[in-house]
């Protein structure tokens with residue numbers, strides 16, 4: 001079996017993860033808040049989140065990005081950053097919407113997977129933004145460079161709940 | 170016109186008052202009352218009043234009052250226009266863009282903390298004292314002198330009522346001697362000062378032989394990103410429009426580009442995403458990105474993190 005095939009078996013069949021935390025914020029720079037559920041709208045984003053497509057308003061605006069309707073982050077990355085850099089980042093601080101455990105985000109680019117009852121398609125890995133250091137007052141940019149989560153498009157919307165299963169299609 | 174990228178916190182003026190003539194207090198909130206970015210006691214924010222009219226004000230409220238930024242602005246007829254704008258042009262319901270809060274004062278949790286305020290220089294101490302009272306800490310004393318009646322005593326009413334505040338009106342009493350005020354307290358105190366320039370100078374003199382960690386002077390210096398100690402200022406030139414601006418060491422080049430309406434997009438602002446890649450014409454640039462190869466750097470630069478080796482950085486934008 002080639003490495004690629006091994007990877008594909010790994011990512012396509014053998015993993016199953018869980019939703020640990022859900023977060024959103026309505027506007028740039030404002031603190032995220034925890035929610036028990038989030039409403040995902042196909043093709044647009046999360047109800048009430050700053051990146052919801054169609055809600056941009058005014059002179060200052062996020063660039064609407066089709067591939068960034070919902071963002072995921074691995075709780076294992078927070079644990080690794082604590083271990084490798086001694087920096088504590090709470091799930092509410094990484095500024096992605098869904099904190100998951102047991103999901104190989106880095107292998108999911110261009111793939112489809114289920115987040116609870118919602119079907120997502122991963123578009124690209126997220127890159128951290130330098131402003132996160134100002135927002136958190138912690139030097140987290142470097143530690144987050146290769147583990148900053150995953151951007152996804154919503155193919156099928158619905159309600160996502162803490163505890164939901166994340167699984168391959 | 171394409172919307173500008175968001176670099177500020179959007180707030181709405183929810184309430185204003187004028188507790189004494191010439192002092193305007195404003196309460197800024199998120200439009201839905203969502204919590205605002207957190208701050209430390211005594212922190213300050215920049216308020217974007219108009220393009221190129223940005224002013225820094227201390228927050229008067231305490232960090233636990235986290236759904237609001239409260240500022241108090243004294244009308245300065247002879248000032249540079251910021252305070253007049255705040256007094257005459259701002260009204261409840263208007264939107265204001267503000268920066269993330271910065272700075273703040275670290276009080277000593279055990280030893281005595283001495284706060285020396287002059288007039289409207291009380292504002293950061295309102296925040297610090299509200300925070301200490303909230304946390305049940307009484308190890309402080311405020312010496313507050315004003316050229317007239319004190320302007321915001323109700324903001325720290327519990328402290329005034331508890332006798333932890335000395336208020337002096339210098340119209341009717343002599344200007345207090347800061348060394349003498351500090352000498353009333355034991356060694357080990359931590360001292361803080363905010364007020365007009367002569368007061369800050371007197372304070373500096375009074376603490377000149379103190380260890381640095383035991384005093385703090387509030388001067389609202391803008392944050393400078395830790396920069397290369399050898400960096401020199403350079404002129405950033407946009408070849409297409411001919412616009413140019415000097416970028417000082419530690420200045421944000423992204424802000425300069427936005428200010429000049431350069432047609433460049435930014436995302437990470439940390440030299441890793443590649444969105445701001447721009448061709449350079451004259452320089453050479455100092456490349457601080459982490460993605461371009463040497464060959465690519467010969468033509469292009471990730472401008473969000475760039476510096477310049479020469480006096481001019483001309484870019485194709």
Ligand code: FES
Nearest residue numbers: 436438443445473
């Ligand atoms: S904005 Fe990302 S590299 Fe410049």
